[in-house]
Amino acid sequence: MSLLDGKVALIVGVANDRSYATHIARSLHENGCRCAFTHLPGEKNERRTRKAVEAIGITDPWMHALDASNDADIDAAFEAFKAKFDKLDVLVHSIAFADRDVLQPGAFTSTSREQYLAAVDISAYTLLALSRRAHPLMQAAGGGSIMCMSYYGAEKVVPGYNIMGVAKAALESTTRYLAWELGADNIRVNAISGGYLRTLASSAVGGAEAFMDASKEKAPLRRPTEGSDVGDTAAFLASDLGKGVTGETIYVDAGINIVGI
Ligand SMILES: NC(=O)c1ccc[n+]([C@@H]2O[C@H](COP(=O)([O-])OP(=O)(O)OC[C@H]3O[C@@H](n4cnc5c(N)ncnc54)[C@H](O)[C@@H]3O)[C@@H](O)[C@H]2O)c1
Numbered sequence: 001m002s003l004l005d006g007k008v009a010l011i012v013g014v015a016n017d018r019s020y021a022t023h024i025a026r027s028l029h030e031n032g033c034r035c036a037f038t039h040l041p042g043e044k045n046e047r048r049t050r051k052a053v054e055a056i057g058i059t060d061p062w063m064h065a066l067d068a069s070n071d072a073d074i075d076a077a078f079e080a081f082k083a084k085f086d087k088l089d090v091l092v093h094s095i096a097f098a099d100r101d102v103l104q105p106g107a108f109t110s111t112s113r114e115q116y117l118a119a120v121d122i123s124a125y126t127l128l129a130l131s132r133r134a135h136p137l138m139q140a141a142g143g144g145s146i147m148c149m150s151y152y153g154a155e156k157v158v159p160g161y162n163i164m165g166v167a168k169a170a171l172e173s174t175t176r177y178l179a180w181e182l183g184a185d186n187i188r189v190n191a192i193s194g195g196y197l198r199t200l201a202s203s204a205v206g207g208a209e210a211f212m213d214a215s216k217e218k219a220p221l222r223r224p225t226e227g228s229d230v231g232d233t234a235a236f237l238a239s240d241l242g243k244g245v246t247g248e249t250i251y252v253d254a255g256i257n258i259v260g261i
Helices: 020-030 043-055 071-084 113-140 163-185 209-218 227-238
Strands: 008-012 034-039 062-065 090-093 144-150 187-194 249-252
Touching (some): 020 227, 034 043, 071 113
Parallel strands (some): 008 090, 144 187
């Protein structure tokens, strides 16, 4: 009997083999969870997501296109999911977006209204939008676990992280308010604050490579964060072992967030 036997997860955010969502999918799958996926619209995106998912041993995955900035797209994805599965136990939100022009050290003040709102919309509001559609499906399962991905730049200034730090602060607060409301139906909502991992999204942040060197030198574990560190914490949160944990931001970063200098 595996930890997540009988559970069904919907994972939003697999772009390629480096994505945090891919590491999460691997851990959930290895622990017996049935995983379904969304991908950005378009054949090329579908192919990239499918390749990453199949590489972790999930053959013939259920997949649906989703641009999370579009409410009709979210409705269509959840309708299709509902037609295939009768319940949902785990929702993984692992998406973010900001215009890379304003993700450079010194560029925060130049962020336009449109750039600010787009970052907060796609990186934070979408957690609420997806959770609202997940709610009835999780009620049918007698409860559930929702998780999202955050970063330390939500609470301290990380030069270059800029508007994404603002969006992550909104995401962590959204996590707490959702946890309070959905907790009445035994649905837990948590954020994992992951350490730096080289991915498509993190490569958009100017100077981000230095975060990895900082982790090797300064983190209590003297090493960078690995994708599986986050994946395994996600499996814990998805499982009944995490049944008393909700509304939290859990650091999975080799401990670097506790270091002051
Ligand atoms: N890589 C890091 O160092 C790091 C650290 C902490 C937190 N995170 C967070 O982890 C999450 C995943 O990022 P990642 O680093 O794995 O990079 P990634 O580029 O692999 O994943 C980002 C995902 O966001 C998706 N996305 C962007 N706009 C979307 C939209 N409109 N609709 C649907 N999906 C959309 C992309 O398709 C992609 O799958 C993000 O929330 C990111 O902020 C990353």
